[in-house]
Amino acid sequence: MLKLTAVSINHRTANVEAREKIYYSSEEIREISDKIKAVARESLLVSTCNRTELYLMPSAAPETHNSLYQLIREGKNFHGGELQVDFETFEGFDAVRHLFSVATGSDSLMLGDIQILGQVKESYNTGVELGMVGTVLHHACQVALKVGKRAKTETRISEGAVSVSYAAVELAEKIFGNLRGKTAMLIGAGETAELAAKDLKPKEITRLFVANRTLERARNLVEQLGIGEAIPLDALSQKLPQVDIVISSVGGSNYILTRDIVAAAMKGRETRPLLIIDIGVPRNVDPGVKKVASVFLNDIDSLNMIVQKNLDMRRSEIPAVRRIVDEELNGFIKWYNSLEVGPTIKMLRDKIEKIRIDEIKRNKNRMNGTDTEIVEEITRSIVNKILHEPLTNLKNVEDGTSLVDRVKLMKSLFGLSEESGGKKDEQD
Amino acid sequence: MMLEYFVDLLKISLPVLYLFTLFLYGLAFFLDEQFGIRNRTKFLVATLIVQVVYLFSRTLLTGHPPVTSVFEIMSIISLTIGGAYLFIELRTQVKDTGLFILSLAFLFDVVSAAFIKDDVHLNPVLKSSVLGIHVASAMLGYSALAISAVYGGLYLMMYHEIRSSRFGIVYRKLPNLQTLEKLSYASIILGFVFLTIAILIGYVWLPKTIDDFSYSDPKLIITDIVWVIYFSALLSRKAMRWTGRTVVIVSMVGFVLTIASMVIVNVFLHSFHNFQ
Numbered sequence: 001m002l003k004l005t006a007v008s009i010n011h012r013t014a015n016v017e018a019r020e021k022i023y024y025s026s027e028e029i030r031e032i033s034d035k036i037k038a039v040a041r042e043s044l045l046v047s048t049c050n051r052t053e054l055y056l057m058p059s060a061a062p063e064t065h066n067s068l069y070q071l072i073r074e075g076k077n078f079h080g081g082e083l084q085v086d087f088e089t090f091e092g093f094d095a096v097r098h099l100f101s102v103a104t105g106s107d108s109l110m111l112g113d114i115q116i117l118g119q120v121k122e123s124y125n126t127g128v129e130l131g132m133v134g135t136v137l138h139h140a141c142q143v144a145l146k147v148g149k150r151a152k153t154e155t156r157i158s159e160g161a162v163s164v165s166y167a168a169v170e171l172a173e174k175i176f177g178n179l180r181g182k183t184a185m186l187i188g189a190g191e192t193a194e195l196a197a198k199d200l201k202p203k204e205i206t207r208l209f210v211a212n213r214t215l216e217r218a219r220n221l222v223e224q225l226g227i228g229e230a231i232p233l234d235a236l237s238q239k240l241p242q243v244d245i246v247i248s249s250v251g252g253s254n255y256i257l258t259r260d261i262v263a264a265a266m267k268g269r270e271t272r273p274l275l276i277i278d279i280g281v282p283r284n285v286d287p288g289v290k291k292v293a294s295v296f297l298n299d300i301d302s303l304n305m306i307v308q309k310n311l312d313m314r315r316s317e318i319p320a321v322r323r324i325v326d327e328e329l330n331g332f333i334k335w336y337n338s339l340e341v342g343p344t345i346k347m348l349r350d351k352i353e354k355i356r357i358d359e360i361k362r363n364k365n366r367m368n369g370t371d372t373e374i375v376e377e378i379t380r381s382i383v384n385k386i387l388h389e390p391l392t393n394l395k396n397v398e399d400g401t402s403l404v405d406r407v408k409l410m411k412s413l414f415g416l417s418e419e420s421g422g423k424k425d426e427q428d
Numbered sequence: 429m430m431l432e433y434f435v436d437l438l439k440i441s442l443p444v445l446y447l448f449t450l451f452l453y454g455l456a457f458f459l460d461e462q463f464g465i466r467n468r469t470k471f472l473v474a475t476l477i478v479q480v481v482y483l484f485s486r487t488l489l490t491g492h493p494p495v496t497s498v499f500e501i502m503s504i505i506s507l508t509i510g511g512a513y514l515f516i517e518l519r520t521q522v523k524d525t526g527l528f529i530l531s532l533a534f535l536f537d538v539v540s541a542a543f544i545k546d547d548v549h550l551n552p553v554l555k556s557s558v559l560g561i562h563v564a565s566a567m568l569g570y571s572a573l574a575i576s577a578v579y580g581g582l583y584l585m586m587y588h589e590i591r592s593s594r595f596g597i598v599y600r601k602l603p604n605l606q607t608l609e610k611l612s613y614a615s616i617i618l619g620f621v622f623l624t625i626a627i628l629i630g631y632v633w634l635p636k637t638i639d640d641f642s643y644s645d646p647k648l649i650i651t652d653i654v655w656v657i658y659f660s661a662l663l664s665r666k667a668m669r670w671t672g673r674t675v676v677i678v679s680m681v682g683f684v685l686t687i688a689s690m691v692i693v694n695v696f697l698h699s700f701h702n703f704q
Binding site: 154155156160171173174175176177178270271272273290293294296298299301302305306309313 | 460462586590591593595596599600604605606607670671672673674
């Protein structure tokens with residue numbers, strides 16, 4: 001069996017405050033790496049805002065789960081206090097399976113999160129740089145990255161927006177395609193507007209108007225975003241003809257955008273579409289605006305519907321992701337077991353060769369020079385022929401018996417010991 | 429005899445191949461099945477190759493290009509729609525519209541396979557090499573206009589999906605409105621260019637070849653009217669800065685008018701432009 005232990009503190013075992021406190025930056029991983037290496041032959045520390053996980057192959061006596069958990073806590077000088085923190089553990093190939101699942105995003109708080117793959121890669125690179133990762137974890141990480149990529153390309157686990165603000169951006173992209181060069185307007189400078197603006201900014205919109213009752217607050221948001229122009233609320237009808245996307249989230253009981261205002265703005269735009277997303281509660285935009293040609297009006301319910309449908313779709317992809325994880329885990333198990341075969345073959349060959357040479361030496365006086373050469377040749381050929389079939393069958397696991405069992409049987413039958421050949425480092 | 433069997437075999441196989449290709453595009457569109465996603469384009473290419481082999485073998489068998497009847501021409505239209513779609517798919521990597529456009533190619537092929545006849549009297553006009561270019565241009569032109577109309581239809585589906593806040597499979601799978609509009613518009617341009625080439629060749633070549641040629645022939649007049657409609661639409665788009673819904677509605681109306689006028693001319697009016 002693979003002696004690998006994983007201890008995971010994640011969104012199921014700890015609240016966000018605890019997870020934040022236990023998060024390790026690359027620099028902090030560097031600081032704790034010596035302590036981990038002192039008890040581990042191989043190790044990997046994966047830390048993101050939603051999980052901190054230690055994968056460890058012990059160098060001597062197996063570490064208890066609790067001692068590994070304490071190691072993680074001590075590294076951050078975290079004592080829990082009133083915070084409820086627990087941890088999950090995984091052993092052997094289950095730990096590898098967990099790492100693969102993490103890489104796919106199917107274990108993430110935000111199901112199908114695509115950032116996690118990059119974070120696993122970064123953790124692996126840090127582990128390599130610090131000399132923590134060895135043969136087994138190196139291969140496990142390589143396969144985990146492959147599993148993550150396969151899940152992303154072969155399933156829909158990461159498709160579609162799963163936050164309201166990103167659903168607004170996705171909706172805009174469904175209308176305009178590329179948002180580069182488009183002009184957006186935020187009505188309201190609150191938290192929702194800020195989130196929407198943060199999702200719009202990377203799409204390289206050219207202009208952004210922030211309209212708010214309090215101009216000062218609009219200016220603050222513009223400053224914080226590093227893009228845009230603050231305008232008073234009563235100036236929005238003048239700017240509206242230039243705008244492609246409006247996201248409105250302001251308080252108040254009256255409609256900010258009436259049908260007349262929007263119809264007037266559309267006159268100067270020919271048939272160029274205008275997307276208005278009303279996430280204000282109560283609504284900021286007159287529902288009659290929907291009847292104006294080339295105007296797309298969607299409200300918070302629409303965005304919630306998009307998010308819900310995307311989440312349902314991602315959930316429906318979990319079985320497909322699990323199939324990929326299982327496929328790659330089977331490959332990993334075969335690879336791990338194959339590590340046993342090479343040294344065993346070498347041990348067997350060495351042992352038989354030693355017997356052959358010893359016997360020739362013992363009988364050397366009974367042969368002349370030519371006889372010795374002939375006997376050398378014949379015995380070498382006999383040894384090769386005898387060994388050929390068992391060694392071929394040793395690698396062939398198609399009949400259902402496990403490679404591990406075959407290797408054990410081979411060692412037992414021929415009395416092969418650790419001293420007689422190169423035993424792999426990772427051997428149990 | 430062998431060639432005849434071979435042509436018949438291909439004729440029967442083609443609708444099956446088209447149906448299977450559509451099935452793969454459907455699997456990918458509705459269920460995101462990996463088998464469909466991985467193999468749909470490969471099967472489309474295979475189907476088109478079989479269709480080219482079929483039309484070539486048929487030409488060898490009958491001794492004339494397959495343009496002597498409406499049903500032979502339908503097979504060519506099916507091929508040009510499939511080929512034009514493949515070109516668009518490879519250029520844009522937009523694959524989720526294949527189900528809709530290839531349905532049109534399938535429809536033309538099925539009708540062609542069901543009614544095509546092998547013993548058609550050969551009109552001497554059909555021996556001219558210019559005919560191939562004339563017919564090919566016309567078929568490519570009409571196919572591109574048909575594709576434009578399908579993209580227009582998809583645009584309207586997407587447009588109403590967003591306007592009515594439904595966000596179902598159409599919203600998830602179809603490309604964005606901007607892309608659909610571009611594809612529809614680019615197809616109109618292509619269709620217009622090919623139609624222009626076909627008309628020009630026709631006007632230069634037909635009077636020299638056909639004894640009872642007349643500029644007042646209904647088929648010529650209708651084709652000219654179709655050309656003028658598209659030309660006016662393209663000019664208006666530029667002059668009036670039409671975008672989005674207006675462009676695709678014009679494309680769809682243009683195509684409906686084209687089909688309607690062709691049916692009227694072929695069924696109800698007499699034309700010299702009939703070589704059967």
